[in-house]
Amino acid sequence: MGQLLQAVWGGLVFGSVYGLMAVGLTLIWGSLNLLNLAHGAIYVAGGYVAYTLMVSLGFSAVFAFAGAMLASAALGLVLYAVVVLPMLGKPGWDNASWIATVAVSLVLESALLLAYGPEVRAMPAAIEGAFVVNDVVFRYQAILVCAVAVVLLVLLHLFLKTSRFGLAIRAVSQQMDASRLVGIPVALVFLIVMGVSASLSGLAGAMLTSILALSPTAGFVPMLKALIVTIFGGLGSVKGTIVAAYVIGLLEAFVQAFAGVAWSLPALFLFIIAVLLVRPQGLFGTPELQRL
């Protein structure tokens, strides 16, 4: 029973962080039709910025997290300027864009490697300590991660559903040309989407690396899992992504608890293959019109 509850708790924590990452991926996919494979590199960059602020410069955790968000938002804007601006609307955008993001992530990861070295670092927790209820260990850091993620996801959901900017973002992701016609500043929308998405990823990096580990290539696996979440939830659907994040997080935690850590990624891939065969549009995605 204790193991089961521990797995559920672990699933909720991981699900929250995958949600933070996956929402960014799905926002970018929805509005720009861009598969952003630099998301993992931004995650790691957020982790390193927080590490530098906390360990090397001795700032408090709040400052570190805010710094990580700002720095990664800046990276998102750089990505926009370098990849999206020169290439959007050109022929071959579908293929060339994600290769460009691979290139950017290579550059970013190797820059981090040069700056910090290849060794794995332990990020200190923002709040140390834990309490135990019914044999289940609740680390304060995990509770913090979970709470911050939930609050941010709810805020993001409200932002998209109620604010005028959220309306604009949703309009652009449905019909870019029509949105431009009715006077929505599409370029500004793209900038906001890239900034928000990158800052959420950076925050995920700052928070999760204290539970996992921090190294220049540590972002790859979380990004893959976030991609799985995005696809399971239905590409472009924020609600679906949030639901899917918790489902995937719980699934992963159960597999880890009962079959071993090595099986978590294979199990997720087998799961998503099965899902795509049965329901290719994911949980809340709209079926593709092009399906012939």
Next chain:
Amino acid sequence: MSAVTQGVREREVTPGAGPWRRLNVGAVGLALAAATLVPWLLVQTGQRFVVTLLVTVLVYAMVAQCWNLVLGVSGIFSLGQLVMYAVGGYASSLIAIHLGLSPFLAIWVGGLAAAAIALVIGLAILRLRGVYVALLTLGFVMLLQNYLGTGPEIFGGFYGLKSPGFGFTSNPLLSTYYLGLALFVLTTYAVWRIMYSPVGTAFTALRDSEVYAVSRGIDPFRFRLLLFAYSAFFTGVAGAFMAHYQQSTTPASLSFTLLTNLIMMIVLGGWGTFWGPIVGAVLLVFLDGFILKDISAGWHALVLGALLAVVVIAAPEGIAPPLGRFLKRAADRFLPDDEDEDDDEEAEVAR
């Protein structure tokens, strides 16, 4: 003329309108002669290192060509070509180790095994599109790497298999090179043959406008499955050749670094073009072997990543097409009377 064929009119296609290309015997012969003689000269003059680089070029060019067929010509976002590469290497090595088959025959088994795996993977993913394919093929790469590293004893774990070598006794490096060259020529011919055929046109049509292609009676699933298995066969052969050449097969043949390197070759050279992957492989292997040889891993990845970004963003058609146009202009200037014969090769590059 028999009664059956009498009523059938010869189908006439305006020259240049069909997808077919004439093989330029002169140019190909010249290139083959150079590819045969230059390494021999290099070995004679003691430049063995360059010849080992050339063997690497041959293998990666084979894989990049096959991958380009899937990614560039047909527009399938597959990241899984390394699965076929590794399957070829492992199948061939296992057969050679446990059944004692000669490596010369085992590499073909490797190719067949890769094609069989490609059929299975293709059945699962080719009905999907876009990013789904990218994610799932990447998933297969990681699953296989994990499985080979931690799976059954027979795959040898992370240290992999000790594949038997080809057993050349006299001048092993040069002999290996010639074997690789033969396989490379075979692959290149196969790629050339299918690219410039009605089937190749069907692939490009599916890439450029799937709806239109389907309305003209092309079954996307069957064509893509065919392409997947076809390219997998030669990729498997390349993987098997590499395994016996290096006398080891490890899960590192599925590493993400190799994956990005191969994508880089395709993109730098110019994807969707015939010459792109070959030019890209030559460029990248020699860049690695000479210019970037002495710098640290971090700077290495930084330089290559920046190069890839610049090419994708600023010159998306890659290096081969502009190079081809340049050569064609040069040929036009210096060989004004030679209208069609010598320019064939360059015209293809310019395509």
